[in-house]
Amino acid sequence: xxLVARHLESNGIAxxxxxxxxxxxxxxxxxxxxxxxxxxxxxxxRPYDRALQHRIVDLALDLLANATQPRTTVQTPxxxxxxxxxxxxxARVDTAxxxxxxxxxxxxxxxxxxxxxxxxx
Amino acid sequence: xxxxxxxxxxxxxxxxxxxxxxxxxxxxRPYRWARHDEVPFTPLPKPLSDCRLAVVTTASPWxxxxxxxxxxxGDKAVWSGPSTDPPTRLFTDDLAWDKEATHTEDVExxxxxxxxxxxxxxxxxxxxxxxxxxxxxxxxQRTTCEQDAPEILKRCREDAVEAALLVPL
Numbered sequence: 001x002x003l004v005a006r007h008l009e010s011n012g013i014a015x016x017x018x019x020x021x022x023x024x025x026x027x028x029x030x031x032x033x034x035x036x037x038x039x040x041x042x043x044x045x046r047p048y049d050r051a052l053q054h055r056i057v058d059l060a061l062d063l064l065a066n067a068t069q070p071r072t073t074v075q076t077p078x079x080x081x082x083x084x085x086x087x088x089x090x091a092r093v094d095t096a097x098x099x100x101x102x103x104x105x106x107x108x109x110x111x112x113x114x115x116x117x118x119x120x121x
Numbered sequence: 122x123x124x125x126x127x128x129x130x131x132x133x134x135x136x137x138x139x140x141x142x143x144x145x146x147x148x149x150r151p152y153r154w155a156r157h158d159e160v161p162f163t164p165l166p167k168p169l170s171d172c173r174l175a176v177v178t179t180a181s182p183w184x185x186x187x188x189x190x191x192x193x194x195g196d197k198a199v200w201s202g203p204s205t206d207p208p209t210r211l212f213t214d215d216l217a218w219d220k221e222a223t224h225t226e227d228v229e230x231x232x233x234x235x236x237x238x239x240x241x242x243x244x245x246x247x248x249x250x251x252x253x254x255x256x257x258x259x260x261x262q263r264t265t266c267e268q269d270a271p272e273i274l275k276r277c278r279e280d281a282v283e284a285a286l287l288v289p290l
Contacts, residue, residue, distance in 0.1 A: 005285075009155075013274070013285055014163045015284065015287055016285075018288045024135050028154065029157040038223075043290070054229060054236050058240070059131050075151055078123050086219060090221070102147050106144075
């Protein structure tokens, strides 16, 4: 999506990215980025929290209107929850998981090879 | 929390996390994320209250299918829907988001068309574009840059928008 932002912006359309994967977006480099330190999935706010969502979209509009230079990141002041354990859990590889993940990767590569072979046949 | 300080980044590094995750699955070459030194910039050409705004999502139209290996069968392509009749559900199972911590049953939490319609009604933005758009998250940055991004631009131009709100899951 950051690449789309860059393309639109290069062609005269102003953009704001609203998201939570800070390192990915900032590494790609975008004109305007509204960052919320939330788990991936609800960049506009917690499900069914209308007031929070409205506030976040409002902040995105502010950023769209007020930024004066590229790479302008604004972080919203909101917390997902008092419990931040989701940050440690997401896609975390611990030793108990290692064997299962390796087997999963192997199985996937086998299926992909088989699919390729079928396509060639 | 409070003022105790920290020894690590407080925001999750998704670049680090996905690299470690795929390495654990036995993928030897890590994904190379897009990285640019130069960043383009277009100021809003007129006050926000006169601008027309498009919304772009990474979600797909609803389908009953379950993705296999996290990948949908068939080609994913740029798609559009009417902003005036926002979808009540969208397909996100194939995307990488935190399926333990949250859910995507409330579309407004990631495609805020109703909120933007309210802002248009209130005069905060000029108008909401008649269409919103979906763009696939493609492994190939070349596909995104040479095919999908130009298609999104074309559709935004057809709706004569001045600005776009891009909301990746």
